[in-house]
Amino acid sequence: MQEVRGGVQEVISVRQIFNPTLFVLHNGILCYNRHTDPAKPYDALHVCVQTVKLEEVFKICHKGVAWGHRGVAGTLDKFQRTFFAMSAREKIRRLVDRCNTCLAKERSIQAKRGPHVPRTVGNVGEKVFIDLVSMSETVRKNRYMLTVQDGFTRFASAYPICNKEADFAYKNPPYNPSSNIMERWHRTIVSILRTMGMEMQNEWDLGVKAACLAYNTTVHNSTGQTSFFATFGREAIVPIHWVYPIPKPDAEKDVTAWTETIQERFQTAYAGMRDKQKQTIRRNVQYYKPILKQFNIGQWVWIFDPRIIPGSCDRLRLYWAGPYKIIWLMAPVLAEVIAVFEQGKPRIVSLDILKEFRGENNGHSLPSDPPHPSFQGGDEITEIPSWS
Incomplete structure (x- = not known):
């Protein structure tokens, strides 16, 4: 028999099963003879476990006081030191997966295990995401940040508020965080506020407007445009333009011509944003591995x-x-x-x-x-x- 890391190879032929050297009776108990070499009598006999008794033996090797709910490899090692069963590795693996107590050791989950359900947004204001973020209390008694973001242009706004009661805000119910683009936006705005200095610990409500401006004037990966341009049809005037003004067009346009120009900008930009959105969906679907089992009502x-x-x-x-x-x-x-x-x-x-x-x-x-x-x-x- 070939031994692998101290464990016995589990592929046994029919001829080997009826081999009196490999399987012997010891004190009326059927045992598997691990060592056929007479010079190695120690730790040679392993008790053969019936299928109906396997779960009971598993509890001893896995749930006992000295075993600590180890994983598949650890439990299998403890099992094979004393017992023997055909296809023990696969049986032990299934029993370990069914152990509820082992969940206490897991401190994270595997994201993107469910089906990929893309949500396309085709126009401004078609879908708006709203959320609340708990922050540190400022000197103006603001403890929460109400965040709003358009699902198409990704134009974002943030508003400091003192509490989250119904008179001030209505928070959306908890659901899948990965389906809400606000979760990614929260990390972005917090990282921007962090770069403004240590005073943001107690003065973050004074920096949210500048943080939103920095975000909305940066090209978004999922749209290929700045959120400000996708919302207003022009780029924002930022402080650097006060020092280096943007050249104005040679000829001033009347209201009709200007409206047609803005409309053409929106049509061109939105067509490109929709194509970019489809590319993002095709890219994201590659990262999803739908391995979740089907859940049922009442389960x-x-x-x-x-x-x-x-x-x-x-x-x-x-x-x-x-x-x-x-x-x-x-x-x-x-x-x-x-x-x-x-x-x-x-x-x-x-x-x-x-x-x-x-x-x-x-x-x-x-x-x-x-x-x-x-x-x-x-x-x-x-x-x-x-x-x-």
């Missing part, structure tokens, strides 16, 4: 929930909550879920952050036992930046 699932909880150790905190029950599949990549054992409102989540629940007898076990604590007011829990 129990875990949810990846990377919340920062005050007073808890981030390194030891569980990143999976649940179980939740799917009550509505509202889109190919979105689902509405509700907690099974906890009181709460339904949540709209992406299928990317779901994993199938395989509890025993629908028991409430790890990784969400005990469940996340709840806080009054909601301001003490801050979402981690997007993982996509």
Whole structure:
């Protein structure tokens, strides 16, 4: 028998199965003789495990106090030190994948695992994205930044606000972050504010207008135009133009001629932007690997929930909550879920952050036992930046 990294090669012929040298009875127990060399009697006999007993032995080698829910390689190594089973690697792999407690070790998810559902926007104002960002409190008591971006021209605006109550703002429900272009815009505007100096920690509300101007006057990769030009039909006048003025056209145009010129600019620019949008969709589809299983209404699932909880150790905190029950599949990549054992409102989540629940007898076990604590007011829990 060929040995690989201390484990036995699992390809055994029918002749080898009935070989009395390889399989022997020891104290009434069928064992596999790992070493046929008489000079190596140590660690030679491995107990043969029946298929119906494999899961029970797996719990000993994987879920025992001294085993720590190791992965496929670690569990297989512990299994092969004492036991033997045909096609053990594949069977152990399936059992490890079904272990709910192992989710406690996962602190990230694989993005773009679901189907690619492109959303094309053909005109200005056809789709507008709105979101709220939690920031540090400034001397003017502004704690949040309301961001707005047009889905076609990518023209963005940001407004400092003091709270997120209904009188000031209405926040869109949580859903797939990768489907909202605001997530990428948030990283951009924060990076621009960071370059303005340390005073932006408490004065960021004074720099949002300049940050938006810097973004809107830069050529966007997905449109091939500056957001300002795509919105107003001309380039913005920036401070450098005060020092070096832009030359004016030789002849002034009347209102009709100027309107026709602007209209022609929009038609030419928008045609190019639509072609650029199609190229971006064809490029992005190459990065998606639709390996998600099909979820059904009524199915129990875990949810990846990377919340920062005050007073808890981030390194030891569980990143999976649940179980939740799917009550509505509202889109190919979105689902509405509700907690099974906890009181709460339904949540709209992406299928990317779901994993199938395989509890025993629908028991409430790890990784969400005990469940996340709840806080009054909601301001003490801050979402981690997007993982996509």
